[in-house]
Amino acid sequence: MRLGAANSRSWHRDASVARPVTSRLAGLVRRPVIVAPMAGGPSTPRLVVAAAEAGALGFLAAGYKPPAGVAEQIAAVRAGTDEAFGVNVFVPGIPTVEPDGVRRYLSDLEPDAARLGVGLGEARFDDDGYEDKLSALIADPAAVVSFTFGCPSAEVVRALQEAGSSVVVTVTCPEEAAVAVAAGAGGPCAQGVEAGAHRGSFTDDDTWRSDYRLVDLLETLEGVGDVAVFAAGAVMLPSQLAEVLDHGAVAAQCGTAFFRCPESGAHSLHKAALADGRYATTAVTRAFSGRPARALVNRFVVEHPGAPAAYPEVNNATRPLRAAAASRGDIETMSLWAGEGYAKATDRAAGEVVEWLCSGSGSGSGSGVASGRGPVS
Numbered sequence: 001m002r003l004g005a006a007n008s009r010s011w012h013r014d015a016s017v018a019r020p021v022t023s024r025l026a027g028l029v030r031r032p033v034i035v036a037p038m039a040g041g042p043s044t045p046r047l048v049v050a051a052a053e054a055g056a057l058g059f060l061a062a063g064y065k066p067p068a069g070v071a072e073q074i075a076a077v078r079a080g081t082d083e084a085f086g087v088n089v090f091v092p093g094i095p096t097v098e099p100d101g102v103r104r105y106l107s108d109l110e111p112d113a114a115r116l117g118v119g120l121g122e123a124r125f126d127d128d129g130y131e132d133k134l135s136a137l138i139a140d141p142a143a144v145v146s147f148t149f150g151c152p153s154a155e156v157v158r159a160l161q162e163a164g165s166s167v168v169v170t171v172t173c174p175e176e177a178a179v180a181v182a183a184g185a186g187g188p189c190a191q192g193v194e195a196g197a198h199r200g201s202f203t204d205d206d207t208w209r210s211d212y213r214l215v216d217l218l219e220t221l222e223g224v225g226d227v228a229v230f231a232a233g234a235v236m237l238p239s240q241l242a243e244v245l246d247h248g249a250v251a252a253q254c255g256t257a258f259f260r261c262p263e264s265g266a267h268s269l270h271k272a273a274l275a276d277g278r279y280a281t282t283a284v285t286r287a288f289s290g291r292p293a294r295a296l297v298n299r300f301v302v303e304h305p306g307a308p309a310a311y312p313e314v315n316n317a318t319r320p321l322r323a324a325a326a327s328r329g330d331i332e333t334m335s336l337w338a339g340e341g342y343a344k345a346t347d348r349a350a351g352e353v354v355e356w357l358c359s360g361s362g363s364g365s366g367s368g369v370a371s372g373r374g375p376v377s
Protein backbone atom coordinates (compact mmCIF):
# COMPACT_ATOMS: atom_id res chain seq x y z
CA MET A 1 0.00 0.00 0.00
CA ARG A 2 1.94 2.99 -1.27
CA LEU A 3 0.36 6.37 -1.73
CA GLY A 4 1.65 9.18 -3.83
CA ALA A 5 2.61 12.76 -3.20
CA ALA A 6 1.54 14.93 -0.31
CA ASN A 7 -1.87 16.57 -0.37
CA SER A 8 -3.20 19.32 1.85
CA ARG A 9 -2.70 17.21 4.96
CA SER A 10 0.70 16.92 6.49
CA TRP A 11 2.42 13.87 5.06
CA HIS A 12 5.67 12.44 6.22
CA ARG A 13 8.41 13.70 3.95
CA ASP A 14 9.31 10.21 2.72
CA ALA A 15 6.96 9.71 -0.23
CA SER A 16 6.63 5.99 0.43
CA VAL A 17 4.74 6.55 3.68
CA ALA A 18 1.15 5.45 3.41
CA ARG A 19 -0.39 6.98 6.52
CA PRO A 20 -1.47 10.64 6.46
CA VAL A 21 -0.46 12.03 9.81
CA THR A 22 -1.36 15.44 11.06
CA SER A 23 0.23 15.20 14.48
CA ARG A 24 2.93 17.53 15.73
CA LEU A 25 5.02 14.43 16.28
CA ALA A 26 5.07 13.59 12.57
CA GLY A 27 6.53 17.04 11.90
CA LEU A 28 9.48 16.22 14.15
CA VAL A 29 10.44 13.24 12.01
CA ARG A 30 12.75 14.81 9.45
CA ARG A 31 14.15 11.47 8.27
CA PRO A 32 12.36 8.21 8.98
CA VAL A 33 14.84 6.93 11.57
CA ILE A 34 14.55 7.12 15.35
CA VAL A 35 17.66 6.26 17.36
CA ALA A 36 16.03 4.26 20.15
CA PRO A 37 16.43 5.04 23.82
CA MET A 38 18.77 2.41 25.27
CA ALA A 39 18.98 2.53 29.05
CA GLY A 40 21.97 1.19 30.92
CA GLY A 41 24.71 3.00 29.00
CA PRO A 42 24.33 2.91 25.21
CA SER A 43 22.23 6.11 24.97
CA THR A 44 24.62 9.01 25.43
CA PRO A 45 24.16 12.71 24.68
CA ARG A 46 26.78 12.20 21.97
CA LEU A 47 24.64 9.54 20.27
CA VAL A 48 21.55 11.74 20.46
CA VAL A 49 23.43 14.74 19.04
CA ALA A 50 24.89 12.61 16.23
CA ALA A 51 21.40 11.32 15.40
CA ALA A 52 19.96 14.83 15.38
CA GLU A 53 22.73 16.20 13.23
CA ALA A 54 22.06 13.40 10.72
CA GLY A 55 18.37 14.32 10.60
CA ALA A 56 17.16 11.44 12.77
CA LEU A 57 15.32 11.77 16.05
CA GLY A 58 17.46 10.62 18.95
CA PHE A 59 16.33 9.63 22.43
CA LEU A 60 17.89 9.84 25.85
CA ALA A 61 17.02 6.96 28.17
CA ALA A 62 15.83 8.11 31.60
CA GLY A 63 15.40 4.53 32.81
CA TYR A 64 17.55 3.54 35.84
CA LYS A 65 18.88 7.13 36.05
CA PRO A 66 18.17 9.60 38.85
CA PRO A 67 16.35 12.76 37.68
CA ALA A 68 19.52 14.83 38.18
CA GLY A 69 21.43 12.52 35.84
CA VAL A 70 18.69 12.87 33.23
CA ALA A 71 18.78 16.67 33.55
CA GLU A 72 22.54 16.61 33.06
CA GLN A 73 22.19 14.56 29.87
CA ILE A 74 19.44 16.84 28.55
CA ALA A 75 21.70 19.85 29.10
CA ALA A 76 24.54 18.09 27.30
CA VAL A 77 22.35 17.37 24.26
CA ARG A 78 21.14 20.97 24.18
CA ALA A 79 24.73 22.14 24.27
CA GLY A 80 25.45 19.99 21.22
CA THR A 81 22.46 20.63 18.97
CA ASP A 82 19.44 22.85 18.48
CA GLU A 83 17.50 19.99 16.90
CA ALA A 84 14.61 18.16 18.55
CA PHE A 85 15.21 15.04 20.62
CA GLY A 86 13.27 12.80 22.95
CA VAL A 87 13.48 11.40 26.47
CA ASN A 88 12.20 7.94 27.38
CA VAL A 89 10.63 7.07 30.73
CA PHE A 90 9.69 3.72 32.32
CA VAL A 91 6.08 3.44 33.51
CA PRO A 92 6.00 1.66 36.88
CA GLY A 93 4.21 -1.67 37.16
CA ILE A 94 2.98 -3.43 40.27
CA PRO A 95 4.91 -5.43 42.89
CA THR A 96 5.37 -9.06 41.94
CA VAL A 97 2.69 -11.57 42.79
CA GLU A 98 5.35 -14.31 42.97
CA PRO A 99 7.45 -13.51 46.08
CA ASP A 100 8.14 -17.20 46.72
CA GLY A 101 9.29 -17.63 43.14
CA VAL A 102 11.65 -14.68 43.63
CA ARG A 103 13.14 -16.25 46.76
CA ARG A 104 13.67 -19.56 44.99
CA TYR A 105 15.19 -17.86 41.97
CA LEU A 106 17.60 -15.82 44.06
CA SER A 107 18.84 -18.94 45.79
CA ASP A 108 19.50 -20.43 42.32
CA LEU A 109 21.66 -17.36 41.61
CA GLU A 110 23.81 -17.68 44.76
CA PRO A 111 26.55 -19.75 43.03
CA ASP A 112 26.88 -17.07 40.32
CA ALA A 113 27.12 -14.34 42.96
CA ALA A 114 29.69 -16.34 44.97
CA ARG A 115 31.80 -16.97 41.87
CA LEU A 116 31.93 -13.20 41.24
CA GLY A 117 32.52 -12.47 44.94
CA VAL A 118 29.44 -10.27 45.37
CA GLY A 119 26.17 -10.49 47.26
CA LEU A 120 22.83 -10.24 45.49
CA GLY A 121 20.95 -6.98 45.92
CA GLU A 122 17.63 -6.58 47.68
CA ALA A 123 14.70 -7.79 45.56
CA ARG A 124 12.76 -4.57 46.10
CA PHE A 125 10.01 -2.95 44.10
CA ASP A 126 10.51 0.65 42.93
CA ASP A 127 8.93 3.06 40.46
CA ASP A 128 12.18 4.25 38.88
CA GLY A 129 11.47 7.80 40.13
CA TYR A 130 8.45 8.11 37.80
CA GLU A 131 6.77 11.14 39.42
CA ASP A 132 10.02 13.06 39.80
CA LYS A 133 10.99 12.42 36.20
CA LEU A 134 7.57 13.53 34.97
CA SER A 135 7.70 16.71 37.07
CA ALA A 136 11.14 17.52 35.69
CA LEU A 137 10.01 16.90 32.11
CA ILE A 138 6.90 19.03 32.55
CA ALA A 139 8.99 21.85 34.04
CA ASP A 140 11.65 21.60 31.35
CA PRO A 141 10.06 19.90 28.33
CA ALA A 142 11.74 17.85 25.63
CA ALA A 143 10.28 17.78 22.12
CA VAL A 144 9.17 14.17 22.64
CA VAL A 145 8.61 12.08 25.75
CA SER A 146 8.21 8.36 25.15
CA PHE A 147 7.14 5.67 27.57
CA THR A 148 7.69 1.96 27.86
CA PHE A 149 6.34 -0.79 30.18
CA GLY A 150 2.92 0.86 30.30
CA CYS A 151 0.74 3.77 29.35
CA PRO A 152 0.76 7.03 31.30
CA SER A 153 -2.62 8.38 32.38
CA ALA A 154 -4.51 10.77 30.10
CA GLU A 155 -3.74 13.53 32.66
CA VAL A 156 -0.02 12.91 32.37
CA VAL A 157 -0.22 12.85 28.56
CA ARG A 158 -2.15 16.13 28.60
CA ALA A 159 0.26 17.78 31.04
CA LEU A 160 3.24 16.85 28.87
CA GLN A 161 1.47 18.04 25.73
CA GLU A 162 0.51 21.33 27.39
CA ALA A 163 4.14 21.76 28.34
CA GLY A 164 5.02 21.39 24.65
CA SER A 165 6.03 17.73 24.27
CA SER A 166 4.71 15.11 21.90
CA VAL A 167 3.98 11.80 23.60
CA VAL A 168 4.89 8.33 22.33
CA VAL A 169 3.91 5.06 24.03
CA THR A 170 5.54 1.71 23.25
CA VAL A 171 2.95 -0.92 22.36
CA THR A 172 3.28 -4.62 21.60
CA CYS A 173 -0.29 -5.50 20.58
CA PRO A 174 -3.36 -3.76 19.13
CA GLU A 175 -5.08 -3.59 22.52
CA GLU A 176 -2.18 -1.58 23.96
CA ALA A 177 -2.22 0.71 20.93
CA ALA A 178 -5.92 1.41 21.52
CA VAL A 179 -5.19 2.30 25.15
CA ALA A 180 -2.31 4.61 24.13
CA VAL A 181 -4.41 6.41 21.53
CA ALA A 182 -7.33 6.75 23.98
CA ALA A 183 -4.92 8.32 26.49
CA GLY A 184 -4.09 10.94 23.85
CA ALA A 185 -0.62 9.80 22.78
CA GLY A 186 0.32 11.19 19.37
CA GLY A 187 2.33 8.14 18.54
CA PRO A 188 2.34 4.45 19.38
CA CYS A 189 5.78 2.92 19.00
CA ALA A 190 4.93 -0.56 17.72
CA GLN A 191 7.50 -2.97 19.10
CA GLY A 192 7.73 -6.36 17.42
CA VAL A 193 9.00 -9.42 19.22
CA GLU A 194 12.24 -9.20 17.18
CA ALA A 195 13.29 -6.11 19.17
CA GLY A 196 16.36 -5.93 21.38
CA ALA A 197 16.16 -5.71 25.19
CA HIS A 198 12.94 -5.43 27.21
CA ARG A 199 9.49 -6.00 25.80
CA GLY A 200 7.52 -2.81 26.33
CA SER A 201 4.30 -4.67 27.19
CA PHE A 202 1.95 -2.90 29.61
CA THR A 203 1.54 -5.95 31.81
CA ASP A 204 3.89 -8.77 32.59
CA ASP A 205 1.27 -11.50 32.40
CA ASP A 206 -0.87 -13.12 29.72
CA THR A 207 -3.54 -10.40 29.57
CA TRP A 208 -2.76 -9.67 25.94
CA ARG A 209 -0.77 -11.45 23.28
CA SER A 210 2.76 -10.04 23.26
CA ASP A 211 4.55 -11.98 20.54
CA TYR A 212 3.52 -10.09 17.40
CA ARG A 213 6.24 -9.77 14.81
CA LEU A 214 6.70 -6.18 13.71
CA VAL A 215 5.02 -6.23 10.31
CA ASP A 216 2.06 -8.21 11.67
CA LEU A 217 1.70 -5.70 14.48
CA LEU A 218 1.83 -2.77 12.06
CA GLU A 219 -0.95 -4.39 10.03
CA THR A 220 -3.17 -4.50 13.11
CA LEU A 221 -2.62 -0.76 13.61
CA GLU A 222 -3.86 0.37 10.22
CA GLY A 223 -7.11 1.81 11.57
CA VAL A 224 -5.71 3.05 14.84
CA GLY A 225 -6.25 6.73 14.05
CA ASP A 226 -4.40 9.76 12.83
CA VAL A 227 -1.26 9.11 14.79
CA ALA A 228 2.42 8.83 13.92
CA VAL A 229 3.38 5.17 14.29
CA PHE A 230 7.03 4.31 15.02
CA ALA A 231 8.16 0.76 14.16
CA ALA A 232 10.66 -1.02 16.41
CA GLY A 233 12.22 -4.43 15.98
CA ALA A 234 15.23 -5.62 14.02
CA VAL A 235 15.17 -2.88 11.41
CA MET A 236 18.79 -3.11 10.28
CA LEU A 237 18.68 -2.60 6.51
CA PRO A 238 17.36 0.02 4.08
CA SER A 239 14.98 -2.60 2.66
CA GLN A 240 13.57 -3.28 6.14
CA LEU A 241 13.10 0.44 6.73
CA ALA A 242 11.23 0.67 3.42
CA GLU A 243 9.06 -2.27 4.44
CA VAL A 244 7.90 -0.73 7.73
CA LEU A 245 7.23 2.62 6.02
CA ASP A 246 5.21 0.71 3.48
CA HIS A 247 3.17 -0.67 6.38
CA GLY A 248 2.22 2.79 7.58
CA ALA A 249 5.00 3.69 10.01
CA VAL A 250 6.43 7.22 9.85
CA ALA A 251 9.82 5.97 11.05
CA ALA A 252 11.70 2.94 12.31
CA GLN A 253 12.95 3.08 15.89
CA CYS A 254 16.28 1.28 15.80
CA GLY A 255 18.36 0.29 18.82
CA THR A 256 20.62 -2.60 17.87
CA ALA A 257 21.61 -0.92 14.57
CA PHE A 258 23.23 1.90 16.61
CA PHE A 259 24.50 -0.17 19.53
CA ARG A 260 28.05 -0.60 18.17
CA CYS A 261 28.45 3.00 16.98
CA PRO A 262 31.39 4.90 18.50
CA GLU A 263 28.89 7.36 20.02
CA SER A 264 27.13 4.54 21.91
CA GLY A 265 28.22 4.15 25.52
CA ALA A 266 27.67 0.39 25.53
CA HIS A 267 30.27 -1.86 27.18
CA SER A 268 33.01 -2.74 24.71
CA LEU A 269 32.61 -6.49 25.32
CA HIS A 270 28.89 -6.23 24.67
CA LYS A 271 29.57 -4.35 21.43
CA ALA A 272 32.09 -7.02 20.43
CA ALA A 273 29.70 -9.86 21.29
CA LEU A 274 27.30 -8.65 18.59
CA ALA A 275 30.01 -8.90 15.98
CA ASP A 276 32.40 -11.72 16.81
CA GLY A 277 30.09 -14.61 15.95
CA ARG A 278 30.46 -16.40 19.27
CA TYR A 279 26.69 -16.27 19.92
CA ALA A 280 24.48 -17.97 17.39
CA THR A 281 21.17 -16.52 18.40
CA THR A 282 19.04 -14.35 20.67
CA ALA A 283 16.15 -15.33 22.93
CA VAL A 284 13.56 -13.61 25.07
CA THR A 285 14.45 -14.24 28.71
CA ARG A 286 13.46 -13.06 32.18
CA ALA A 287 16.73 -14.32 33.64
CA PHE A 288 18.38 -10.94 34.26
CA SER A 289 15.50 -8.69 35.23
CA GLY A 290 12.30 -10.67 35.80
CA ARG A 291 10.76 -9.06 32.69
CA PRO A 292 10.92 -10.55 29.19
CA ALA A 293 13.83 -9.11 27.22
CA ARG A 294 15.72 -10.20 24.12
CA ALA A 295 19.40 -11.00 24.64
CA LEU A 296 22.19 -13.01 23.06
CA VAL A 297 22.01 -16.54 24.44
CA ASN A 298 24.99 -16.79 26.78
CA ARG A 299 25.60 -19.16 29.69
CA PHE A 300 23.46 -17.17 32.14
CA VAL A 301 20.44 -17.28 29.82
CA VAL A 302 20.83 -21.02 29.25
CA GLU A 303 21.32 -21.84 32.93
CA HIS A 304 18.44 -19.72 34.27
CA PRO A 305 15.29 -20.49 32.33
CA GLY A 306 13.03 -20.35 35.39
CA ALA A 307 13.04 -16.70 36.45
CA PRO A 308 9.73 -15.46 37.85
CA ALA A 309 7.65 -12.55 36.51
CA ALA A 310 9.09 -10.02 38.94
CA TYR A 311 10.30 -6.72 37.51
CA PRO A 312 11.94 -4.69 38.94
CA GLU A 313 12.53 -6.98 41.93
CA VAL A 314 14.78 -9.43 40.05
CA ASN A 315 16.49 -6.57 38.23
CA ASN A 316 17.38 -4.92 41.55
CA ALA A 317 18.59 -8.23 42.99
CA THR A 318 20.83 -9.05 40.02
CA ARG A 319 22.28 -5.53 39.70
CA PRO A 320 25.47 -6.25 41.72
CA LEU A 321 25.93 -9.51 39.82
CA ARG A 322 25.60 -7.81 36.43
CA ALA A 323 27.85 -4.94 37.50
CA ALA A 324 30.55 -7.32 38.72
CA ALA A 325 30.29 -9.38 35.52
CA ALA A 326 30.66 -6.22 33.41
CA SER A 327 33.61 -4.88 35.37
CA ARG A 328 35.43 -8.24 35.26
CA GLY A 329 34.64 -8.94 31.65
CA ASP A 330 32.64 -12.07 32.50
CA ILE A 331 30.68 -11.99 29.27
CA GLU A 332 28.78 -15.19 30.05
CA THR A 333 27.07 -13.48 33.00
CA MET A 334 26.42 -10.11 31.35
CA SER A 335 22.99 -9.12 30.03
CA LEU A 336 23.82 -8.96 26.33
CA TRP A 337 20.68 -7.24 25.05
CA ALA A 338 20.31 -7.50 21.29
CA GLY A 339 17.61 -7.59 18.64
CA GLU A 340 17.28 -10.47 16.22
CA GLY A 341 19.22 -8.56 13.54
CA TYR A 342 22.30 -8.07 15.74
CA ALA A 343 24.75 -9.61 13.28
CA LYS A 344 24.10 -6.72 10.89
CA ALA A 345 25.05 -3.99 13.38
CA THR A 346 28.16 -2.09 12.36
CA ASP A 347 30.68 0.08 14.16
CA ARG A 348 30.26 3.01 11.77
CA ALA A 349 29.43 6.49 13.07
CA ALA A 350 25.76 7.00 13.91
CA GLY A 351 25.34 9.62 11.16
CA GLU A 352 26.58 7.13 8.59
CA VAL A 353 24.17 4.47 9.83
CA VAL A 354 21.27 6.93 9.54
CA GLU A 355 22.42 7.85 6.04
CA TRP A 356 22.74 4.22 5.03
CA LEU A 357 19.36 3.15 6.42
CA CYS A 358 17.75 5.97 4.43
CA SER A 359 19.66 5.13 1.29
CA GLY A 360 16.88 3.22 -0.45
CA SER A 361 15.34 -0.19 -0.60
CA GLY A 362 18.35 -2.06 -1.89
CA SER A 363 18.71 -1.17 -5.50
CA GLY A 364 21.51 1.33 -4.88
CA SER A 365 25.02 0.13 -5.59
CA GLY A 366 27.36 -0.38 -2.70
CA SER A 367 24.59 -0.34 -0.09
CA GLY A 368 25.44 -3.79 1.20
CA VAL A 369 21.76 -4.72 1.07
CA ALA A 370 22.09 -7.39 -1.59
CA SER A 371 24.58 -9.24 0.57
CA GLY A 372 22.60 -8.59 3.75
CA ARG A 373 25.64 -6.84 5.24
CA GLY A 374 25.72 -3.40 6.80
CA PRO A 375 27.68 -0.47 5.40
CA VAL A 376 31.17 -1.68 4.60
CA SER A 377 33.67 -0.65 7.29
Ligand SMILES: Cc1cc2nc3c(=O)[nH]c(=O)nc-3n(C[C@H](O)[C@H](O)[C@H](O)COP(=O)(O)O)c2cc1C
Nearest residue numbers: 036038039148195196197232233234254255256339
Ligand atom coordinates in the same frame (compact mmCIF):
# COMPACT_ATOMS: atom_id res chain seq x y z
C1 LIG B 1 20.42 -2.20 24.72
C2 LIG B 1 19.01 -1.75 24.54
C3 LIG B 1 18.42 -0.99 25.53
C4 LIG B 1 17.10 -0.54 25.38
N1 LIG B 1 16.56 0.28 26.33
C5 LIG B 1 15.31 0.82 26.11
C6 LIG B 1 14.79 1.81 26.99
O1 LIG B 1 15.43 2.25 27.94
N2 LIG B 1 13.56 2.29 26.73
C7 LIG B 1 12.81 1.87 25.65
O2 LIG B 1 11.69 2.35 25.45
N3 LIG B 1 13.29 0.95 24.80
C8 LIG B 1 14.52 0.42 25.00
N4 LIG B 1 15.03 -0.49 24.11
C9 LIG B 1 14.16 -0.98 23.02
C10 LIG B 1 14.15 -0.02 21.84
O3 LIG B 1 13.34 1.11 22.13
C11 LIG B 1 13.57 -0.69 20.58
O4 LIG B 1 12.31 -1.21 20.85
C12 LIG B 1 14.47 -1.80 20.07
O5 LIG B 1 15.82 -1.43 20.12
C13 LIG B 1 14.11 -2.13 18.64
O6 LIG B 1 14.71 -3.33 18.24
P1 LIG B 1 16.21 -3.42 17.66
O7 LIG B 1 17.08 -3.34 18.85
O8 LIG B 1 16.23 -4.71 16.99
O9 LIG B 1 16.38 -2.23 16.76
C14 LIG B 1 16.35 -0.92 24.23
C15 LIG B 1 16.97 -1.69 23.24
C16 LIG B 1 18.28 -2.08 23.37
C17 LIG B 1 18.91 -2.88 22.27
